[in-house]
């Protein structure tokens with residue numbers, strides 16, 4: 235590391251719109267200013283709810299809506315995007331892929347951002363150095379679930395270090411850790427700062443021994459700065475405002491008690507003295523880095539699109555192979571369902587007396603498979619979105635790469651499940667032994683699965699996890715209701731016909747019916763005196779299901795394309811926001 239980066243901010247404000255009638259606009263940060271020296275470790279402290287995490291969110295660019303202020307790096311005013319590019323943010327309670335080992339997570343983090351095509355030896359070396367700096371070299375083969383809270387925090391920091399960020403934001407660096415683990419964690423952060431990084435972390439009530447490790451403290455109360463400076467000068471500051479700290483007290487505890495109005499309303503006095511962060515009298519004096527050139531700073535780097543897709547697919551493959559429950563269940567569900575339906579409608583495919591049952595088998599197959607595919611990545615996306623949000627924010631990969639990997643990974647499983655179900659039932663129900671009918675039936679089912687899956691991703695991408703989980707099954711209902719499953723399409727009022735015509739489920743249903751029963755299929759066998767539906771084609775016309783097969787394919791394909799584009803755009807919007 236060569237150059238140090240000092241981050242200065244001026245008049246940063248942030249507000250939110252609340253649902254309260256009395257206070258619709260809530261100011262969280264009130265024109266705060268401050269400076270974080272390069273190569274130093276700074277603690278942001280303050281009472282609970284004072285705005286510490288919000289300040290970190292604003293400085294890192296994680297929160298952008300309703301945020302204003304100036305950001306200056308070593309004298310150059312820069313945009314929040316520039317800060318975002320040169321920094322990494324370790325968030326509070328950040329989730330990680332629990333089935334991966336520490337080494338696998340690190341390797342992935344490095345590979346996704348390795349633009350220089352480092353050799354394997356160089357990568358190994360880089361990873362080992364980070365492990366050693368953070369004291370986790372002995373844990374590299376351990377899976378995430380087996381790490382202690384302190385070790386997990388260090389891994390969270392480690393995965394962001396492979397990209398050599400100049401500025402590192404750490405939210406709640408010691409929350410949930412005991413005194414020893416907290417001290418160790420801060421010691422490691424101090425080591426990283428001494429290597430030349432600017433490290434800013436929020437911390438709750440640090441002990442006097444931990445406080446000594448910080449080069450600077452930035453205290454905040456009710457959205458305003460109440461102290462900024464070195465920990466050693468805090469006593470001097472308290473004396474200057476005529477609120478001397480009792481000798482038996484931890485000065486930071488005393489400062490927070492003042493902020494909490496334990497000694498009357500003194501906060502204003504502190505804000506004025508420190509000029510809401512513009513007074514640097516209590517800060518460490520740093521030499522100036524005249525040679526700092528913004529354009530030469532190492533910005534976030536990421537590997538090529540294809541490499542990103544490859545490593546994301548590899549990660550999903552690894553995590554899935556460690557916990558095969560969902561995949562095994564999904565496959566056996568299709569297998570058992572295929573066998574059950576196959577036996578239930580056994581040998582009815584070519585019998586005139588059972589043609590109505592044959593029709594029901596085809597309809598039921600479409601309805602059941604539309605649901606199994608709809609859920610195939612619905613929950614996976616919902617659950618991993620918090621991880622994706624953080625990784626995207628820290629520049630691990632692009633939305634395009636993530637979305638491609640998300641969709642591609644499920645393709646083989648969808649093909650296997652659909653083929654298993656269709657093959658078993660087609661054979662057991664004794665449908666016509668004409669290969670092209672089997673292929674058409676299977677193609678419709680596979681295309682419908684992709685359309686349904688895209689619809690699932692679209693709904694899950696637009697909703698929060700609670701709503702998406704509670705109402706998930708309802709979103710498909712309109713497609714089922716407005717299809718030929720429940721009514722003969724030609725009998726519906728004119729107004730509804732439009733919905734039927736452009737419903738992928740209706741197109742699939744009719745496509746499947748035409749593939750198996752239509753296309754000039756010859757008479758079925760019949761042992762009864764009279765079989766009304768001995769001509770399968772008659773059943774199609776009775777149910778208003780005669781359709782142009784190529785049009786049905788087109789409707790489903792259009793659905794897939796439109797849903798994929800919408801889902802991609804929504805995910806991109808949500809990640810950028």
Ligand SMILES: Nc1ncnc2c1ncn2[C@@H]1O[C@H](COP(=O)(O)OP(=O)(O)OP(=O)(O)O)[C@@H](O)[C@H]1O
Pocket residue numbers: 250251252260262280281282283284285286287288289
């Ligand atoms: N999106 C939001 N909508 C409404 N209020 C919010 C929102 N985000 C933050 N706040 C409020 O802003 C204040 C500051 O929140 P913030 O999370 O920054 O505090 P904090 O100092 O980090 O607290 P803690 O130490 O308890 O984590 C809190 O009162 C919080 O309720």
